[in-house]
Amino acid sequence: MSIWETIIFSLIKILIIVHVMLITVSYLVYFERKISAWAQNRLGPNRVGWKGLLQPFADVLKLLLKEDIVPNQANKPIHTLAPLLALFVAFTTYAVIPFGPDLKIFGYTIPLVVADINVGILYVLALTSLGVYAITFAGWSSGSKYSLLGGIRSSAQMISYEISMGFSIGGVLLLSQSLRPEAIVASQSGWMWNAILQPIGFITFLVSAFAETNRLPFDLPEAEPELVGGFHTEYSSMKFAGFFLAEYANMIIASALIVTLYLGGWQFPYLETFGLPYGWYVAISVLTFLFKEALLLFFFIWVRWSLPRFRYDQLMNLGWKVMFPLSLLNIVWVAGLIMIFKI
Amino acid sequence: MADKRRKKDLTFLERIYIPEIIKGLLLTLKNMLKPKFTMQYPEEKFIPGGSYRGRPVLVQEENGEERCVACGLCSRVCPALAIEVQAAETQREKERYPEKFEINMIRCIFCGFCEEVCPEEAIVMSKDYELAFTSREDAIYGKDKLLVPVHQLKDRIEFLRSYK
Numbered sequence: 001m002s003i004w005e006t007i008i009f010s011l012i013k014i015l016i017i018v019h020v021m022l023i024t025v026s027y028l029v030y031f032e033r034k035i036s037a038w039a040q041n042r043l044g045p046n047r048v049g050w051k052g053l054l055q056p057f058a059d060v061l062k063l064l065l066k067e068d069i070v071p072n073q074a075n076k077p078i079h080t081l082a083p084l085l086a087l088f089v090a091f092t093t094y095a096v097i098p099f100g101p102d103l104k105i106f107g108y109t110i111p112l113v114v115a116d117i118n119v120g121i122l123y124v125l126a127l128t129s130l131g132v133y134a135i136t137f138a139g140w141s142s143g144s145k146y147s148l149l150g151g152i153r154s155s156a157q158m159i160s161y162e163i164s165m166g167f168s169i170g171g172v173l174l175l176s177q178s179l180r181p182e183a184i185v186a187s188q189s190g191w192m193w194n195a196i197l198q199p200i201g202f203i204t205f206l207v208s209a210f211a212e213t214n215r216l217p218f219d220l221p222e223a224e225p226e227l228v229g230g231f232h233t234e235y236s237s238m239k240f241a242g243f244f245l246a247e248y249a250n251m252i253i254a255s256a257l258i259v260t261l262y263l264g265g266w267q268f269p270y271l272e273t274f275g276l277p278y279g280w281y282v283a284i285s286v287l288t289f290l291f292k293e294a295l296l297l298f299f300f301i302w303v304r305w306s307l308p309r310f311r312y313d314q315l316m317n318l319g320w321k322v323m324f325p326l327s328l329l330n331i332v333w334v335a336g337l338i339m340i341f342k343i
Numbered sequence: 344m345a346d347k348r349r350k351k352d353l354t355f356l357e358r359i360y361i362p363e364i365i366k367g368l369l370l371t372l373k374n375m376l377k378p379k380f381t382m383q384y385p386e387e388k389f390i391p392g393g394s395y396r397g398r399p400v401l402v403q404e405e406n407g408e409e410r411c412v413a414c415g416l417c418s419r420v421c422p423a424l425a426i427e428v429q430a431a432e433t434q435r436e437k438e439r440y441p442e443k444f445e446i447n448m449i450r451c452i453f454c455g456f457c458e459e460v461c462p463e464e465a466i467v468m469s470k471d472y473e474l475a476f477t478s479r480e481d482a483i484y485g486k487d488k489l490l491v492p493v494h495q496l497k498d499r500i501e502f503l504r505s506y507k
Contacts, residue, residue, distance in 0.1 A: 038375040043383075203361070306371040307364065 005108070013114050017094055025248040026056035032248075032301050039305040060241065068237035073143025082141060083235065083242030086134035090249035093127045096120035097256045098182050100266045100286040104278060112266075112286065113182065120181040121169060124257060125162075128212055131250065132158040135214075135221055135231045138243070142234035150230025153312065154221035157211055160319035161218075165208035167327035171201040171334040172261050185265030195262040197337065201330035202262045204323050209254040211319070214247065216304040220312060255296035263292050389472075393502035396455045396468040398484075399446060400491040402500075409490055410465035413441040417457035417466050425450035426457060444489060448474055449482045459507070467499045 030045065030052070037044030045052035070076055100112035117123065132155050139151015172194050173179065176187035188194055195202040211218040222230040232243045259265060266289035271281060310318065357363055382389055391397070402410045413430035431442035457466050469491060476482045493500075 035375070038379075039371040041374055041377055041379055043379050043381045302368060302371065303364075306367045 009108070009110055010114060013110075013112075014095075017114060018091065021091065021094065021249060021252060022245075024252060025245055026060065028248045028251065028297060028301075029059065029244070030056050031298075032304075035298070035301045036305045039302075063238060063241040066237040068239065069234075071143055071234050074234065075141040075143070078137050078141035079234075080239070082134050082138035083239045083246070085137065086131065086246035087242050087249070089127050089131040089134060090246040090253065093124055093253045094256065096123055096181050097253075097260055098185055098265060099256075099289045101282055103282055111182070112282075116180070116182055118178070118180045121173070121179045121184070121261075124253075125166060125169070128253075129158070129162060131212075131246075134246070138235070139221075139231040142231070144234050146227045146229070146233045147231050150221045150227050150233070153227075154214065154231060157214075157218065157220055157315060157319070160316060161208040161211035161323065164204050164319065164323035164327040165212060167324070168201040168205040168208065168330055169261065170327075171198045171330045174331070174334045174338060181260050181265075185260060185267060188264040189267060191269050193262065193264045198330055198334050200326055200333060204327045204330060205262065206258060207318075207323060209258060210300070210303070211315075213250040213254045213300075215251065215300055217307040217310050218315060219309060220315060251297060251300050252293070255293050255300065258296055259289065259292045263296075265289065391470050391472070393498035394506075395470055395472075396453050397471045398448065398469055398474055399451065399453075399455075399457055399466055399489075400469045400471070400496070401444060401486070401489045402465050402467060402496060403490040403492050405493065408437075409440060409444075409486070410463050410493075411441050411444065412437065412439045412463055412465070413444075414439075414462065416460045416462065420456045420460045422454060422456065423450040423452045425452075441486070444486050446484050446489060447482060448476070448484055449479065458503070464500065464503065467496055467503065469496060469499065 033055070034044040034052075045055040048054040048058045070079055095114040096117060098111070098113035098116075103110045103112055135154040135158075136151040139147040139149070139154065142148070172184060175194065175197065176184040178184065178187075210216075214221050220230075221227075222232070227233070232240055235243060266285045268284055268288040271284060271288075276284070404410060411428075413428050415428050415430070418426040418428045425447045427443065427445045427447075428441050429443040430439050432438050433440060453468070455468050458468055461467075
């Protein structure tokens, strides 16, 4: 493949992924509202369009028409930068997540991942840590005490949970012996899913992912009843929508990461032994990925509407005294598995 | 005192959270699958029973006359001072009738005292709860809006006869 062909294919893949992400985000908001309604024995949005399916577009239009307010006390450049940074982080992380096997079409072999780089997981970790800046900037630059408290909480929370997140990934890396997402997926063929081999690591990563995405039960940076919305108290219009978008995009990233690292990625267990034609194989693999992802997203929303928020000291206790030792234990466990079974 | 187990001390199983979290998740899942009772309001309307106290109305007999004898007790008992009655006389057997009967629906608090005090069962609470108006003038209901034929008020009158 020449350089031009690579660029064109990459552009097409980027366009497809960005659009799929945007539409998924808007419908995630819809499903968030629907599932919350179902959990509370209500019906949820059902007025705009058939079964309320046009609701997300109405919401976006409403937000676009709102006045964009920047407080007097705000540090204006940073106040504007923060939502953009949040969005940037949310969307660029997706570049390294593989969502299917190589696609063979018109004599080309196209890997179904935007950038197949060998430090993929490191890249994801680096970018998600960058996400803290968006929230801290937003909190600090707003010139409001509630925002500042939200920003501080967010940075403390992210730092504490990033540690257990990193260490639980350590277990995965020991097994796959590579930082390439593709190699990690390949190391989980059949039922050798990391979630089954290292359940402790799976749970610590899952919990840290909830904390990293600021979702309930760890949504302390927002904490509506205490902080009036936390870091986005002083945001309105499309800047607020930017944070909203980023939150849901982060949810998608987090579940994509969990699928890739722990649930076998795009692999349908033992699909290659069924002897299907290659096109079908690719299609089923991509669908499997989407299905796993959808289940996890449902889980994210389901947890939000079931569990109460942690108190700040409980959050820190859980992060440092429970999650961190558990993720270390997981590394020992995986190392033991490798020593005994030579996998 | 000190060695007593307090109620908020959790057992080990409760402290590792996960079984409790799963319990909570199952509870919400169960609720998601339950049938919903929401009424789709403008399309589907709530029809209350006889005990419902909606907007007060005057009873209109089958022959088109009001039952009210304009004694003024309702206006006297009304705690919100919402009712205004002016009596007039005719040559018929039932001499008195209200020349003017107005209820200010901004003031009305739906307490039902007027209906309770009425000796003629002439003013009763209806099932009508859709009371929106766009100006203060519209909120003053005169006889034209207050008179309701007796057959539409059967439920309430029966309720009053058996429970009042």
